Amino acid sequence: MKCMRALWLVVCLFAGIVQASELRVAIGVQDPAQLAMGGNIIPPNMPGSELIAVNDDLAREICRRIHARCTVNFVPFSEVLPGVEDGRFDLGFGNLLRTPEREKRVAFSAPIWHSSSRLLGTPTTAEAFAAKLGQPVSIDNLRDARVAALEGSLQLAFLNTIANQRGLAVASKKTAQEVIEALRNNTADFGLLSVLSAYALLSRDTTRQIEFIGSAVADRGLGGTVHIALPLQNDPLRKAVDQAITAIRVDGTFQRITRRHYPLGLD
Amino acid sequence: MATPDFGERYRARTAFVFLATTFGLLFSVVVALLAMDQHRVLEASQRLQQDTIPQIIRFQRLARNLEQIRQEGERVFSATTPEGRQQSLFLIMLVASHPSILEHPQSAEAARDAERFLIETGNLASGDRSQISQRHAEWQNISKRLSLLVDDLSVQGASLATDDLNEMVAVMQLARAKLIGALILVGGFLLLLILLLNRHLIRPLQRIDQTLSSLSVDQPAPEFPDARMAEIHAVEQATRRLHDSLAANEAARRELELLANRDGLTGLINRRHFMVIADAELQHTQGQGRPAVIALGDLDYFKRLNDTYGHAAGDTVLQAFALLLEESFRQSDLVCRYGGEEFAFLFPDSTVEQARALADRFRQRVADHDIRLPDGLLIRVTLCIGLADASKSTIESALHDADFALYEAKRLGRNRVIVAAETA
Numbered sequence: 001m002k003c004m005r006a007l008w009l010v011v012c013l014f015a016g017i018v019q020a021s022e023l024r025v026a027i028g029v030q031d032p033a034q035l036a037m038g039g040n041i042i043p044p045n046m047p048g049s050e051l052i053a054v055n056d057d058l059a060r061e062i063c064r065r066i067h068a069r070c071t072v073n074f075v076p077f078s079e080v081l082p083g084v085e086d087g088r089f090d091l092g093f094g095n096l097l098r099t100p101e102r103e104k105r106v107a108f109s110a111p112i113w114h115s116s117s118r119l120l121g122t123p124t125t126a127e128a129f130a131a132k133l134g135q136p137v138s139i140d141n142l143r144d145a146r147v148a149a150l151e152g153s154l155q156l157a158f159l160n161t162i163a164n165q166r167g168l169a170v171a172s173k174k175t176a177q178e179v180i181e182a183l184r185n186n187t188a189d190f191g192l193l194s195v196l197s198a199y200a201l202l203s204r205d206t207t208r209q210i211e212f213i214g215s216a217v218a219d220r221g222l223g224g225t226v227h228i229a230l231p232l233q234n235d236p237l238r239k240a241v242d243q244a245i246t247a248i249r250v251d252g253t254f255q256r257i258t259r260r261h262y263p264l265g266l267d
Numbered sequence: 268m269a270t271p272d273f274g275e276r277y278r279a280r281t282a283f284v285f286l287a288t289t290f291g292l293l294f295s296v297v298v299a300l301l302a303m304d305q306h307r308v309l310e311a312s313q314r315l316q317q318d319t320i321p322q323i324i325r326f327q328r329l330a331r332n333l334e335q336i337r338q339e340g341e342r343v344f345s346a347t348t349p350e351g352r353q354q355s356l357f358l359i360m361l362v363a364s365h366p367s368i369l370e371h372p373q374s375a376e377a378a379r380d381a382e383r384f385l386i387e388t389g390n391l392a393s394g395d396r397s398q399i400s401q402r403h404a405e406w407q408n409i410s411k412r413l414s415l416l417v418d419d420l421s422v423q424g425a426s427l428a429t430d431d432l433n434e435m436v437a438v439m440q441l442a443r444a445k446l447i448g449a450l451i452l453v454g455g456f457l458l459l460l461i462l463l464l465n466r467h468l469i470r471p472l473q474r475i476d477q478t479l480s481s482l483s484v485d486q487p488a489p490e491f492p493d494a495r496m497a498e499i500h501a502v503e504q505a506t507r508r509l510h511d512s513l514a515a516n517e518a519a520r521r522e523l524e525l526l527a528n529r530d531g532l533t534g535l536i537n538r539r540h541f542m543v544i545a546d547a548e549l550q551h552t553q554g555q556g557r558p559a560v561i562a563l564g565d566l567d568y569f570k571r572l573n574d575t576y577g578h579a580a581g582d583t584v585l586q587a588f589a590l591l592l593e594e595s596f597r598q599s600d601l602v603c604r605y606g607g608e609e610f611a612f613l614f615p616d617s618t619v620e621q622a623r624a625l626a627d628r629f630r631q632r633v634a635d636h637d638i639r640l641p642d643g644l645l646i647r648v649t650l651c652i653g654l655a656d657a658s659k660s661t662i663e664s665a666l667h668d669a670d671f672a673l674y675e676a677k678r679l680g681r682n683r684v685i686v687a688a689e690t691a
Contacts, residue, residue, distance in 0.1 A: 114366040195364035203357045206350075215379055216364030223366045264335055264362055267328065 023068045023237075025059045026084065027052055028077035028094025030201060031177040048176060048200035050261040055093035057257045058112065058248075062091070062228075065244035066237075076174045078152030081106060084229045090237065092229035095194050097154050099221055107234070108227035110242045113258070113266035116223035117155050119213040120191040120198055121183055126213045129189070138214030139192070139222075143167050148179045148188035154221050155192040176201055183210050192222075196266070276497040279468065286463070290456050297449040304442035308435055315431040326424030329367045329374055330417045336362050336381050337413040343385050344403055349393055356389050377416055381409050471499040478506055484517040486510075530604040532582055533589035538611070541603035545613045546662050548601065552615045553658065560622035561657040561665035562612035563673045567649045567681040569608035580640045581608075584648055587638045595629045611666065612652075619656050619686055626652045626684045634682060651676035655687035 030048025056072060063070035070091070075083060077094050084092040085105045095115055098108045119139055129137045129145065143166040149156035151172045159170045171188055173179045176197045182188040184207075191198075195216055202210060217223060228245075230238050248254045249267075258266045339355040339362070346352040362368070363378040384406065391398035471494050478489045488510050491503040528540035536544070545561075552559045566572075566588065573581040585608065592602050592610070601613040614622040630652060637645045653672030657665035668687035676685040 116364045116366050116369055118360075118364050195361055199357060199361040203354065208353060212360045212364070215375075216369055218366040218369040223369065263358055265328070265331065 021068050023063055023070045023090040024088065025063070025070045025072045025091045026075050026080045026089035026093065027055045027059065027072060028080045028092075029074045030175055030197060048197060050203075051095065051196055051200045053261045054258055054266070055095075057260070058254070059091060059093055061248055061253055061257065062241055062244045065247055066240040077150050077176070078174060081152060081229055084231060087231060090231065090234070091241070094229075095196055095226050096229050097194075097221070097224050098227050099154065102229075105232070106229040107232050107238050109230060109238060110245045111225035111227055112245060112254075113226050114218075114224065115194045115196055115226045116216040116218040117158075117192055118195050118198060118216040120180070120193060120202070120210055121189060121213045122209055123211060125189050126211075136214060137190075139217050142190065145169070145189040146171065146187070148173050148182045148191045150174075150176055150179060150193065150197075153194070155194070158220060158222055159192060180205070180210055276495055276500055279496045279498050282463075282467075282496070286460060290460075293452060293456070294449070297445065297452065300445050301442055301449070304438050304445065307438045308442070311431055311435045311438065315428065315435075319427050319431050322427055323424040325367060326420045326427070329371055330420040330424070332362045332365050332368055333374055333378065333413050333420070334417045336378055337410050337417070340381055340385050340406060340410060340413075343389060344399055344406060352389050352392065356386060359385055374416060374420070377413055381413060384409055467494070467496045468499065471496065471503070475499075475502055475506055479509075482506070482510055482513065484510075484514045488514075533585055533604050535589050535592065535610075536601075536603045538603055538605050541601065541605070541611055541613075542662065545601055545611075548613060548615055549657055549662050549665075557616050557658075558618045559657045560612075560614040560617050560619055560654055561662065561669050562614065562622065562626055562652050562654045563605065563666065563669040564610040564612065564626075564650050564652040565673055565677070566608040567651060567677075569648070572646075572648065576640055576642075576644070576646070580642075580646075583640055584638055584646070587636070588633065588648070588650075591629075591633060591636060595632060596625070600625075611669075613657070619654060619688065622654055623684055623686055626654060630682065630684055649682035651681055652684045653687060654684065 029052055031046060059070060059072060080092040080094040083089040097115060126137050133141055135141060146169040147159050148171040149159055151174050156172055159168060163170050171182060173182060176193055179191040179193055180201050183191050228241060255265060336359050339359045342355040343352050346355060359382050363382045368374045368378045388402050474491060489506055494500040494503060528536055530537045549559055572584060596602060599615055603611050605611040630650060634647060634649045637647060639645055651673055653669040653676055655665045655668030655672060672685040672687040676683045
């Protein structure tokens, strides 16, 4: 009987190890078309593919460093945090800024890079609003406009806090590409996105209809350090991921990954 | 046992405990000072690692981003296609939006100005290509401003490290000076300790050692300079008392020796002592091939004298006879009370004839000498002396021969000197 119990313990332990070496990774995507591409590779010519590719490479490198086998899942940005929070994913990538509210839901790794937010829109709209406001449009003076932002993003949360005061009609979109589409078909006057996400989309937009409006903002929760989201209760995993981040920074792997997809350093 | 006087002196243990405590305290102070310096160095290195280096990295990142804006700005002017120009403009907008630039007001302003100017240039160039060259001069100024800012930020970053390193170097130099000071302090203290040990412990001990090595009753009582260490002073006092004891013991020994070797009544050496000394002297004389004579003398009719006048009178006669003996013989001659009224003689360096003459002269002197008894009566005594040549025989043999000659002298009528050879 004792032998059976010991054997059962060993089996459980072994199962735990196997479970620990299997990680489910969520990467937020920019375009609805990318949602169907579970598990493998996003084609490089798709909108926002650079940011996804950086996150993908980074996730795989971290998994390799912590000796884990990872399964990558491409999900809408709004699914990343809830997925990690309810245990469907072990690592969440999506240009995630760290806030006190989010810290109650998930744990965060060491910073991986920095991000800020910026308005987007067409030059025509920007000029019209500038004429109305009597000064160039910026986040600080934006009012009486329709503004789109990504579902579950801090940009959307910010807009919601100022919407009533500024007379803003805030629209929530599942992907960054949907925000761009809303600007293009004039269902929104402006979009508020993270600069990295917006750049990933605008740099491939040959129509040149959409551009950055006003200055970038990194305060009021709209910018800062970007992290990987992890389950709250898995501190060993967080420590292992932090060690892996430090290691890949020190040996230059991080810089090589970002330079492979962006013409500048993201850190 | 007398207690040493510790009035002006220090106990060695107290003195050395005081010195060790003083040294320990001084050393602890120096170690504490060095520990403080070490703490400062650790703090500075920790600050360098946790604050300064991240700050330097931030400055480097900022400088790199500004430099990228400047380079992309150059590409806006050198681009041959609108698409190329647009790509550069996107990059400029992206980099200008980086939080590292936004959180640094001077850089944020410079980046914003450059971005605005370049976007305007891009928009103008899309309608009129010649606008590019017209605006280039102004761009040169903006570019120069960016370059200067990049240089300033690079230097500023390096200066942060230099400040911390300078502080660390200053602390280390201070610590080195303190370490040298500590070494001098330890060296000086050890030197002082050696001097004190030498002066108050080693040299006094050496003096005591020398004194004890040569301590003898033949030497005067040892004298020591005033010692400051109570224990050393106590040992010196004990050494003096030891010398006094030795002298007292020697005096007692001599007294005992005298009592053991002398005859109590006459003061002459006794028979046991005579046998020891005479044997040694005889061997010495024979060893040098010189002559020697042994003699035995005996007062005539001494028993009758005792019976007639009493034992006190007999004792008086013996004492008077002993005085005559001491007055009559040479310093080198050896005389003892052999027993009762019998006396033994050793005449070294004397032939039988010389000894016979000496003995006969003495016999005559005794015979002519008046002895006053305790009751005032004057009497005279005679004696017989038997001589034997001891130049080649043992003392026992010579005494035997002399005794035989003495017996012969008694037999022939007393008051005479007989040589053993004459009877042989």
